[in-house]
Amino acid sequence: xxxxxxxxxxxxxxxxxxxxxxxxxxxxxxxxxxxxxxxxxxxxxxxxxxxxxxxxxxxxxxxxxxxxxxxxxxxxxxxxxxxxxxxxxxxxxxxxxxxxxxxxxxxxxxxxxxxxxxxxxxxxxxxxxxxxxxxxxxxxxxxxxxxxxxxxxxxxxxxxxxxxxxxxxxxxxxxxxxxxxxxxxxxxxxxxxxxxxxxxxxxxxxxxxxxxxxxxxxxxxxxxx
Amino acid sequence: xxxxxxxxxxxxxxxxxxxxxxxxxxxxxxxxxxxxxxxxxxxxxxxxxxxxxxxxxxxxxxxxxxxxxxxxxxxxxxxxxxxxxxxxxxxxxxxxxxxxxxxxxxxxxxxxxxxxxxxxxxxxxxxxxxxxxxxxxxxxxxxxxxxxxxxxxxxxxxxxxxxxxxxxxxxxxxxxxxxxxxxxxxxxxxxxxxxxxxxxxxxxxxxxxxxxxxxxxxxxxxxxx
DNA sequence: TTCCTACGGATTGTCGACAATCGGAGAAAA
DNA sequence: TTTTCTCCGATTGTCGACAATCCGTAGGAA
Numbered sequence: 359x360x361x362x363x364x365x366x367x368x369x370x371x372x373x374x375x376x377x378x379x380x381x382x383x384x385x386x387x388x389x390x391x392x393x394x395x396x397x398x399x400x401x402x403x404x405x406x407x408x409x410x411x412x413x414x415x416x417x418x419x420x421x422x423x424x425x426x427x428x429x430x431x432x433x434x435x436x437x438x439x440x441x442x443x444x445x446x447x448x449x450x451x452x453x454x455x456x457x458x459x460x461x462x463x464x465x466x467x468x469x470x471x472x473x474x475x476x477x478x479x480x481x482x483x484x485x486x487x488x489x490x491x492x493x494x495x496x497x498x499x500x501x502x503x504x505x506x507x508x509x510x511x512x513x514x515x516x517x518x519x520x521x522x523x524x525x526x527x528x529x530x531x532x533x534x535x536x537x538x539x540x541x542x543x544x545x546x547x548x549x550x551x552x553x554x555x556x557x558x559x560x561x562x563x564x565x566x567x568x569x570x571x572x573x574x575x576x577x578x579x580x581x582x583x
Numbered sequence: 584x585x586x587x588x589x590x591x592x593x594x595x596x597x598x599x600x601x602x603x604x605x606x607x608x609x610x611x612x613x614x615x616x617x618x619x620x621x622x623x624x625x626x627x628x629x630x631x632x633x634x635x636x637x638x639x640x641x642x643x644x645x646x647x648x649x650x651x652x653x654x655x656x657x658x659x660x661x662x663x664x665x666x667x668x669x670x671x672x673x674x675x676x677x678x679x680x681x682x683x684x685x686x687x688x689x690x691x692x693x694x695x696x697x698x699x700x701x702x703x704x705x706x707x708x709x710x711x712x713x714x715x716x717x718x719x720x721x722x723x724x725x726x727x728x729x730x731x732x733x734x735x736x737x738x739x740x741x742x743x744x745x746x747x748x749x750x751x752x753x754x755x756x757x758x759x760x761x762x763x764x765x766x767x768x769x770x771x772x773x774x775x776x777x778x779x780x781x782x783x784x785x786x787x788x789x790x791x792x793x794x795x796x797x798x799x800x801x802x803x804x805x806x807x808x
Numbered sequence: 809t810t811c812c813t814a815c816g817g818a819t820t821g822t823c824g825a826c827a828a829t830c831g832g833a834g835a836a837a838a
Numbered sequence: 839t840t841t842t843c844t845c846c847g848a849t850t851g852t853c854g855a856c857a858a859t860c861c862g863t864a865g866g867a868a
Contacts, residue, residue: 368650368821370638394850404823406631409851413595413635417642419737425593426829426850441734448677452669509666512644513738593851619820629853634821651820651859 369403373411376401381420381431382524388433392421418520434525436577442521443570449514450498450566451559454546457504458555465504469547472497473540480536495523497543501550501562525573535572539565594628598636601626606645606656607749613658617646643745659750661802667746668795674739675723675791676784679771682729683780690729694772697722698765705761720748722768726775726787750798760797764790 366372377397380386398408412429415421423429432438476493502514542565549558591597602622605611623633637654640646648654657663701722727739767790774783 370821371650393848395848405850406634406822406824409631410635410638413638414642417639425596427831428850438733441732444677444681444732445674445734445738448673449670452673456669507666507669508663509670509743513670518734595851620818630820631852631854652861653820 369407370410370414373397373401373403373408374414377411377415378418378420378520381415382520382527384524384527386431388431390431392429392431394428418516419518420520420524432521434521436574439525439573439577440570442518442525443566443573446514446518446522447563447566447570449510450502451563453502453505453507453510453514454550454558454562455555456507456510457501458550458553458558460506461501461504461550463551465500466547466551469497469500469550472500473543473547476543477540480540494539494543495519495526501546504550535569539569542568594632595635595639598622598626598628598633599639602636602640603643603645603745606640607745607752609749609752611656613656615656617654617656619653643741644743645745645749657746659746661799664750664798664802665795667743667750668791668798671739671743671747672788672791672795674735675727676788678727678730678732678735678739679775679783679787680780681732681735682726683775683778683783685731686726686729686775688776690725691772691776694722694725694775697725698768698772701768702765705765719764719768720744720751726771729775760794764794767793 377386377392386392392412394405394408394412398405401408412421412423416423416429420432421429422432472493476497479493499515499519502510505511542561546558546561546565549555549561602611602617611617617637619630619633619637623630626633637646637648641648641654645657646654647657701719724740724744727735730736767786771783771786771790774780774786
């Protein structure tokens with residue numbers, strides 16, 4: 359019997375996953391200082407593996423390390439998020455363009471199934487937007503995988519993905535965007551099914567631009583309050 | 584008095600830089616196994632910092648780590664490079680589009696100065712293509728910086744940059760491409776000067792596509808030999 | 809001969825302790 | 839009271855040693 363996590367790996371990997379989760383969920387506040395000894399103690403491991411984990415998170419841009427001054431959780435200011443969404447727009451657009459060529463019919467129909475489940479979730483309870491967010495990320499990642507471009511999968515999957523999730527947790531519960539987002543997803547899948555890569559790319563880019571506008575406005579309101 | 588390197592930082596950082604350099608220059612062959620104790624010995628440090636360095640390089644995708652089986656230098660096969668150039672095409676295209684808006688006139692004229700030096704180098708000695716490569720990377724990075732998008736700078740500057748350089752070292756000395764490349768660079772700067780972002784993006788994408796074709800053909804010839 | 813098994817060397821993963829460095833509290837002088 | 843300097847606690851950086859794991863090899867049985 360394993361404790362909880364399916365894939366254990368090395369202790370440093372475990373620490374990296376746990377830290378990433380804590381950061382993404384906001385359990386560790388932005389800009390918070392990360393004390394090595396403290397964290398190692400709470401994770402029940404030595405400082406060696408923890409330091410390796412911090413190096414890993416630094417590569418993921420989840421923490422920022424300063425020599426002889428420790429590591430702090432990254433702060434997602436407006437400019438950072440703006441830059442992130444800009445990059446994401448072109449990368450996911452590219453993924454759509456490729457996916458329209460590379461994905462099998464079966465994979466595309468699975469996307470529709472995913473959206474059906476998604477729609478069902480929205481109908482049942484408008485509240486749990488969290489699961490919507492995760493489902494949305496699943497949708498996006500499935501398309502990225504469909505591009506068959508490993509570099510894209512690495513960039514969008516393992517790395518920026520986490521920043522995205524972090525952002526979602528901060529600015530989530532804007533339930534009013536779930537329905538238009540779902541419709542846009544449907545359109546994208548439709549374009550993929552018709553093997554129209556250019557259209558799929560355009561739709562995806564608009565979709566992400568819309569998401570950014572939504573988040574941007576929310577940050578404005580948050581700042582005003 | 585410092586030994587050699589201007590920015591020392593922590594030992595792990597030093598090790599990461601030295602390893603990255605050795606990998607990029609081919610001093611460490613692709614797929615070669617990296618023995619921790621051995622490397623730590625040769626660098627005159629303990630295994631702790633070296634392990635952190637390996638984590639860092641893993642994030643840069645220069646090495647691939649397998650739990651309980653050590654780290655190996657990444658292998659750049661055709662598919663990997665193809666994916667890399669695809670991603671690079673859209674990212675650098677985006678950088679051009681933004682740079683046409685964001686760069687100051689002064690910065691753009693500096694780009695021309697850079698190309699002048701570049702041209703001079705080619706005239707003086709067609710041989711040293713290496714410096715051309717470095718100069719080319721400088722040119723590209725200056726534009727990326729001009730985009731004012733920190734995420735782009737991180738992705739293209741610190742990370743993929745290294746893979747690119749690695750690829751260059753392998754397939755360099757194709758001097759027949761230096762001149763058309765220089766002309767394309769000139770065209771791009773011209774588009775930037777006219778603040779025509781769309782044109783600049785298109786030219787950059789074509790430029791990178793051309794570079795990939797050139798490298799691809801070279802790999803074919805290499806494989807045939 | 810071939811396949812399975814058990815052993816041994818080598819390598820990675822982990823820990824605890826020591827050294828180096830930084831930030832802040834508190835005392836002394838202006 | 840304010841400023842500056844010094845010292846001390848805390849934290850990071852580094853090392854050596856020990857434990858866990860894996861790969862290759864040799865040996866034996868079918």
